[in-house]
Amino acid sequence: MIIDNNEIILRPRFKVEVNKSQSLLIDTFEELKKDESNIYISRVRHNYILLDIPEDKNKFWSPQLELRIEKIDENNSEINCLFGPKGIVWTFFMFLHFICAAVFTLFFVVGYSNWSLNKPFGWSLTICIAMIVVWFAFYFLGRIGKRLAKNQMQELNAYVQNVLKN
Secondary structure (H helix, E strand, C coil), X not given: CCCCCCCCCCCCEEEEEECCCHHHHHHHHHHHHHCCCCCCEEEEECCEEEXXXXXXXXXXXXXXXXXXXXXXXXXXXXXXXXXXXXXXXXXXXXXXHHHHHHHHHHHHHHHHHHHHCCCCCHHHHHHHHHHHHHHHHHHHHHHHHHHHHHHHHHHHXXXXXHHHHC
């Protein structure tokens, strides 16, 4: 898999078809989880696996790789993979977007009301424009975080590819 920073996607996804059974793949990741020499932290729940960067390399922008193993037939499986930030970072990021949208909507309504009543509305318009600028800033911060996490995303991808080869 090649991660391209020219994509607009902030949470890259990909699929891998494997000539191994679903239970064998899950058991493989369960065994790796118990292995002391394994540097990647993993959580395995049913057919869902979450891989984290080791704590000593973990930064605010460090990615997680979510794997969902789906059974195609008895000897073949499909792995749906999703790169993304840690759950708390993603939740905080979405919370900031929600706050920005709420402030924009509130001041748009106030500004429109003042405009329709022929009252001054410049401060409302200023805040609405500021919220648009903040939205763009959030977008570019997300892109910067993705660029900073690119090497770690490639490490996680190489790790999964190596596990799947064995």
